[in-house]
Amino acid sequence: MNGAGEGPVITPQQVQRLFERLQKEAEGAGYHLNPDADFTKGLVEGLLVNEARYGYWACPCRLASGSKEQDLDIICPCDYRDPDLDQYDTCYCALYVSQDVVDGKKKATRIPERRPEERSSAAADAGAGPGRSARSAPAAGQGPQPGRLPAPELPVWRCRVCGYLCARDQPPAVCPICKAKKERFERFL
Amino acid sequence: MNGAGEGPVITPQQVQRLFERLQKEAEGAGYHLNPDADFTKGLVEGLLVNEARYGYWACPCRLASGSKEQDLDIICPCDYRDPDLDQYDTCYCALYVSQDVVDGKKKATRIPERRPEERSSAAADAGAGPGRSARSAPAAGQGPQPGRLPAPELPVWRCRVCGYLCARDQPPAVCPICKAKKERFERFL
Amino acid sequence: MNGAGEGPVITPQQVQRLFERLQKEAEGAGYHLNPDADFTKGLVEGLLVNEARYGYWACPCRLASGSKEQDLDIICPCDYRDPDLDQYDTCYCALYVSQDVVDGKKKATRIPERRPEERSSAAADAGAGPGRSARSAPAAGQGPQPGRLPAPELPVWRCRVCGYLCARDQPPAVCPICKAKKERFERFL
Numbered sequence: 001m002n003g004a005g006e007g008p009v010i011t012p013q014q015v016q017r018l019f020e021r022l023q024k025e026a027e028g029a030g031y032h033l034n035p036d037a038d039f040t041k042g043l044v045e046g047l048l049v050n051e052a053r054y055g056y057w058a059c060p061c062r063l064a065s066g067s068k069e070q071d072l073d074i075i076c077p078c079d080y081r082d083p084d085l086d087q088y089d090t091c092y093c094a095l096y097v098s099q100d101v102v103d104g105k106k107k108a109t110r111i112p113e114r115r116p117e118e119r120s121s122a123a124a125d126a127g128a129g130p131g132r133s134a135r136s137a138p139a140a141g142q143g144p145q146p147g148r149l150p151a152p153e154l155p156v157w158r159c160r161v162c163g164y165l166c167a168r169d170q171p172p173a174v175c176p177i178c179k180a181k182k183e184r185f186e187r188f189l
Numbered sequence: 190m191n192g193a194g195e196g197p198v199i200t201p202q203q204v205q206r207l208f209e210r211l212q213k214e215a216e217g218a219g220y221h222l223n224p225d226a227d228f229t230k231g232l233v234e235g236l237l238v239n240e241a242r243y244g245y246w247a248c249p250c251r252l253a254s255g256s257k258e259q260d261l262d263i264i265c266p267c268d269y270r271d272p273d274l275d276q277y278d279t280c281y282c283a284l285y286v287s288q289d290v291v292d293g294k295k296k297a298t299r300i301p302e303r304r305p306e307e308r309s310s311a312a313a314d315a316g317a318g319p320g321r322s323a324r325s326a327p328a329a330g331q332g333p334q335p336g337r338l339p340a341p342e343l344p345v346w347r348c349r350v351c352g353y354l355c356a357r358d359q360p361p362a363v364c365p366i367c368k369a370k371k372e373r374f375e376r377f378l
Numbered sequence: 379m380n381g382a383g384e385g386p387v388i389t390p391q392q393v394q395r396l397f398e399r400l401q402k403e404a405e406g407a408g409y410h411l412n413p414d415a416d417f418t419k420g421l422v423e424g425l426l427v428n429e430a431r432y433g434y435w436a437c438p439c440r441l442a443s444g445s446k447e448q449d450l451d452i453i454c455p456c457d458y459r460d461p462d463l464d465q466y467d468t469c470y471c472a473l474y475v476s477q478d479v480v481d482g483k484k485k486a487t488r489i490p491e492r493r494p495e496e497r498s499s500a501a502a503d504a505g506a507g508p509g510r511s512a513r514s515a516p517a518a519g520q521g522p523q524p525g526r527l528p529a530p531e532l533p534v535w536r537c538r539v540c541g542y543l544c545a546r547d548q549p550p551a552v553c554p555i556c557k558a559k560k561e562r563f564e565r566f567l
Binding site: 028158160161162163164165177178179180181183184188 | 357
């Protein structure tokens with residue numbers, strides 16, 4: 001079902017199932033899928049195509065290398081989603097948007113690429129191709145590789161309501177535990 | 190719909206919708222709304238009235254100043270809910286109660302005000318009024334203001350089952366991630 | 379209903395109710411019950427028997443002492459579940475299994491006991507008996523006892539997607555907040 005040049009066959013049922021799963025997971029953690037369901041399902045289909053092709057959910061709006069290790073930062077949800085939501089109210093693909101976009105107070109527009117140039121180039125050099133199957137990708141679940149990337153110097157934020165701790169540039173829009181809003185977080189470390 | 194002296198109109202449908210949402214969010218994170226549904230819906234209506242009036246969920250049982258920054262600690266769920274649940278099995282309003290209260294093993298009674306006196310006074314000085322609309326409140330989502338309040342010297346607790354970390358006076362009643370009980374937490378930092 | 383020598387009576391309805399609750403809680407946090415429902419319900423019944431007998435969910439596959447304090451590490455989910463899932467794709471009882479086992483890629487087999495020998499012996503010395511009722515166990519909810527066990531020297535892991543922090547030997551199989559997979563975690567402390 002995954003021949004070079006034709007692309008994998010994805011059924012509407014598969015799209016619908018993953019769409020519903022992502023929606024449930026997003027809402028449970030204080031995230032939001034783009035409320036334009038047709039647009040969003042197009043992206044979900046892209047994730048399923050990439051899963052069939054590479055063995056992982058490479059971002060549907062970026063060029064994947066086909067090497068899981070190279071693409072780790074752009075497996076959806078990507079490493080850049082949350083900073084982009086903080087700054088632009090949308091992720092690069094507009095698969096995830098802020099509450100303000102859901103409420104119609106803001107619009108999701110094209111945003112600049114936050115991924116460092118050198119990572120994109122490395123990925124391009126690695127040369128993805130449609131014939132690369134999931135089997136040739138490194139096995140999932142082999143765990144993080146400490147030292148591969150320097151640990152970031154990120155602040156630790158604390159939810160004043162429930163004590164949740166997280167390390168990121170900015171606090172999340174809502175606390176994933178108690179749903180308190182961003183302004184209820186304080187710098188902890 | 191929000192004239193001075195009359196108060197905003199809240200429909201039973203709005204109350205029911207928020208009641209169900211809060212119930213779902215509470216249970217998902219190991220919290221519990223007061224099982225007396227009529228009482229609880231009265232408080233939920235108070236939240237909706239305050240949202241229409243001030244633009245945020247000021248605690249329905251305390252005097253709001255109408256200044257979001259001044260009232261940040263008493264936006265529901267307030268900064269005092271979890272310590273009050275730890276010590277008294279109920280929050281100040283009795284909107285949130287402990288598992289023991291849900292199970293009928295304890296009763297939610299009137300509890301003392303944990304909010305520092307100087308914060309309540311400051312709020313009173315700021316002078317809330319029913320005519321203050323949501324528009325005059327500071328914009329939501331502008332993020333925390335580090336330095337405004339000193340970071341508390343709180344212990345960090347670790348769930349021995351799943352590794353969840355949180356910073357608060359006491360561990361939560363149940364781990365919001367794996368639902369292990371309070372006694373499964375250990376001091377981590 | 380809990381006489382020495384006969385054992386507590388557990389109804390199929392109780393089993394079904396707890397089975398469904400555990401399943402929901404597990405899936406919500408990225409864990410999985412054993413997909414063999416009959417086998418799993420047998421273990422769930424064991425938990426209910428132990429709850430009636432001791433007052434807490436002592437592991438159905440280990441010898442409980444009847445002293446809650448002694449058994450704290452083997453109250454289900456036990457302190458050893460997550461390291462066992464990391465290493466063997468199953469917990470000691472096979473109540474919880476990895477995604478790979480759910481997907482049929484791996485099989486849950488008998489695994490060695492991770493609980494330190496001295497803890498098992500201490501428990502055996504304490505001498506559990508069927509006549510010990512829940513009432514004689516220490517009261518639940520009295521909180522952790524710092525210093526009782528030395529705080530472990532565990533690494534802190536950070537989810538690169540959402541910033542979630544946890545302290546454990548290895549990162550979790552999926553981030554309980556944003557569902558990113560294990561390989562998206564990095565060492566933070």
